[in-house]
Amino acid sequence: MGVACHIYSASKNGPRGQGGKSEEFISSEKNGIWCCQYHGALIDKNKGGDYPAEVLFAWKELAEARVRKQMNDSPSPLGWVESIELTSFSILSPLPKINLYRNTLMWGKHGSGKTSLLEIAASVTNSCFAERFVNTKRLSECGESYPATISGKVVYSTVDNFDKEIFVEVKGPVISRCDGSRTYLLPPGDLEIIYCSFSNARKQEGEDDVDFFMRALGVDKSALYSLCDIGTKTIIPGDIRLSVSYAYDDENDKEYIERKSDGEPCYNLEIKVEGREFYVTYNGLSGSEKGRLIIDLMITKAREICKERLTLLLIEEVSYNFDESNFERLLVSLSKEDFQSVVLVPPARENEILDNSAELPSLRDKEYLRKWSLAVVGKNDC
Numbered sequence: 001m002g003v004a005c006h007i008y009s010a011s012k013n014g015p016r017g018q019g020g021k022s023e024e025f026i027s028s029e030k031n032g033i034w035c036c037q038y039h040g041a042l043i044d045k046n047k048g049g050d051y052p053a054e055v056l057f058a059w060k061e062l063a064e065a066r067v068r069k070q071m072n073d074s075p076s077p078l079g080w081v082e083s084i085e086l087t088s089f090s091i092l093s094p095l096p097k098i099n100l101y102r103n104t105l106m107w108g109k110h111g112s113g114k115t116s117l118l119e120i121a122a123s124v125t126n127s128c129f130a131e132r133f134v135n136t137k138r139l140s141e142c143g144e145s146y147p148a149t150i151s152g153k154v155v156y157s158t159v160d161n162f163d164k165e166i167f168v169e170v171k172g173p174v175i176s177r178c179d180g181s182r183t184y185l186l187p188p189g190d191l192e193i194i195y196c197s198f199s200n201a202r203k204q205e206g207e208d209d210v211d212f213f214m215r216a217l218g219v220d221k222s223a224l225y226s227l228c229d230i231g232t233k234t235i236i237p238g239d240i241r242l243s244v245s246y247a248y249d250d251e252n253d254k255e256y257i258e259r260k261s262d263g264e265p266c267y268n269l270e271i272k273v274e275g276r277e278f279y280v281t282y283n284g285l286s287g288s289e290k291g292r293l294i295i296d297l298m299i300t301k302a303r304e305i306c307k308e309r310l311t312l313l314l315i316e317e318v319s320y321n322f323d324e325s326n327f328e329r330l331l332v333s334l335s336k337e338d339f340q341s342v343v344l345v346p347p348a349r350e351n352e353i354l355d356n357s358a359e360l361p362s363l364r365d366k367e368y369l370r371k372w373s374l375a376v377v378g379k380n381d382c
Contacts, residue, residue: 002034002035002036002037002040003034003035003036003037003040004032004033004034005032005033005034005035005040005043005044006026006031006032007031007032007033007053007056007057007060008021008025008026008031008053009026009048010026010027014044014048015043015044015047015048016047016048016051016052016053016056019053032060033056033059033060034063043056078158078159078310079156079157079158079159079190079191079310080100080156080157080310080340081100081154081155081156081191081193081310081312081340082099082100082155082156082157082163083097083098083099083100083154083155084097084098084100084117084118084120084121084152084153084154084155085097085098085117085152085153086113086116086117086120086150086151086152087151087152087153087167088149088150088151088152088169089113089116089150089151089152090138090148092112092113092116094378095113096108096112096113096114096116096117096377096378097117098117098342098375098376098377099375100312100340100342100375101340101372101373101375102335102340102341102371103331103334103335103340103341103343103371103372103373104340104341104342104343104372104373104374104375105331105342105343105344105345105353105363105369105372105373105374105375106342106343106344106345106374106375106377107344107345107350107354107361107374107375107376107377108376108377108378109378112377112378113377113378114344114377115316116133116150117152117377118195118197118314118316118342118344119132119133119195119197120133120150120151120152120168121152121154121168121193121195121312121314122193122194122195122197122314123168123175123177124154124166124168124177124187124188124191124193125187125191125192125193125194125195126187126195126218127168127175127177129195129197130150130168130170130175131175133150133170134170134172134173134175135147135172135173136148136150136170147171147172148171149169149170149171150169150170150171151167151168151169151170152167152168153165153166153167153168154166154168154191154193156191156310158190158191158310160190161190164179164188164190165179165180166178166179166184166188166191167179167180189309190309190310191309191310191311191312192302192305192306192309192310192311192312193311193312193314194218194298194301194302194305194311194312194313194314195218195314195316196294196295196298196313196314196315196316196318197316197318198316198317198318198320200215200216200218201216201290201291201294201318206260206261208245208258208260208266208267208268209242209245209266209267209268209269209281209282209283210224210242210267210269212282213269213282213297216294217294217297217298217301218301219301223301225242227240227297227300227301228240228241228242228269230300230304231300232271232293232296232297232300233296233300234296234299234300234330234333235292235295235296235299235326235329235330235333236271236273236289236292236293236296237273237274237296238271238272238273238274238276239271239272239279240269240270240271240272241269241270241272241279242267242268242269242270243267243268243270244257244265244266244267244268245257245258245265245266245267245268246258268281268282268283269281269282270282271285271293273289287321288321288322288323288326291318291319291320291321291322292322292326292330294318295315295318295319295330298313298315299313299333299334299337302337302339302341303337303338303339305339306337306338306339311339311340312339312340312341312342313334313339313340313341313342314341314342315330315341315342315343315344316344317344317346319343319344319346320346320347320348321346321348322346322349324349324352327346327349328368330343331343331368331369331372332368335371335372342375352364352366353366353369354374360376361374361376362374
């Protein structure tokens with residue numbers, strides 16, 4: 001059960017002495033610490049020399065702070081992202097906005113601002129997605145150019161805050177986040193928006209698989225290794241490993257380690273898909289398999305993060321080359337997760353998903369679509 005112990009001793013010559021404290025303090029709960037039977041005896045050995053009062057008071061303060069957090073302000077990832085919208089974008093009318101559901105399928109005509117909307121929303125967490133808007137110019141009526149303002153906001157609620165608004169603004173070379181009155185140095189700590197972007201899903205010159213997946217998934221090397229240890233479990237289940245990349249020198253008839261421009265070895269990401277007996281490098285996968293692998297790792301990332309904070313996963317064109325069965329599998333899998341998700345309807349899947357018999361499209365009555373709701377970009381009432 002434990003035992004109540006004095007920090008400063010009840011007697012002048014006891015362990016740790018009395019530290020010049022008053023009798024009232026010595027006998028109060030402020031001078032007490034709750035220990036298990038073992039540590040209750042241990043802290044008083046050697047006249048308390050191994051456990052000075054300062055250490056015990058620090059332990060007491062930490063323990064009490066933890067209890068207060070559990071009793072009065074228990075950390076919780078529960079919450080809801082209510083809407084994402086663009087609030088300023090000169091070439092779009094109407095400005096795109098969608099209200100979100102647990103699982104949202106997003107559709108809009110070409111040029112309606114779907115990608116821009118997702119990029120600005122994702123910039124709440126990582127401003128790199130707003131960089132293409134940097135230094136955008138507009139022309140005045142007299143033909144002079146001036147910096148355009150592109151902005152948007154995300155509205156969400158958490159256990160601690162109702163209807164919280166985070167704004168992202170791009171003006172000239174500056175990207176900023178704020179809550180309407182206060183500019184944020186860092187992304188909000190209670191919300192994570194994960195963006196599976198087509199532009200980030202293409203390898204850049206000089207990247208090995210580690211560099212590529214760190215950028216594509218928006219993680220550091222430690223997180224990437226952790227994700228690989230977990231593996232993929234959703235739309236392309238399998239085991240993942242990282243291995244040094246070798247090439248073959250035909251002239252000298254031998255293998256050699258491929259190296260990057262800085263001399264470091266190149267690494268391959270390999271997956272052994274469930275049901276297969278061998279590992280395949282990322283470069284050896286088909287286009288659809290590459291997309292599924294990236295999205296599956298994104299889902300794993302979202303699944304882990306949503307244990308700690310409100311999480312929204314946005315999936316854009318990476319799923320565009322999925323066939324009907326793979327896209328259905330993606331939607332079914334996402335509908336079982338604890339985080340919110342937004343998936344852009346691929347043009348090749350529109351006829352299977354959308355009912356266009358009315359003025360505005362709606363979702364067809366299919367089993368795998370019943371846990372999803374449609375948000376149309378470009379209509380005035382969203």
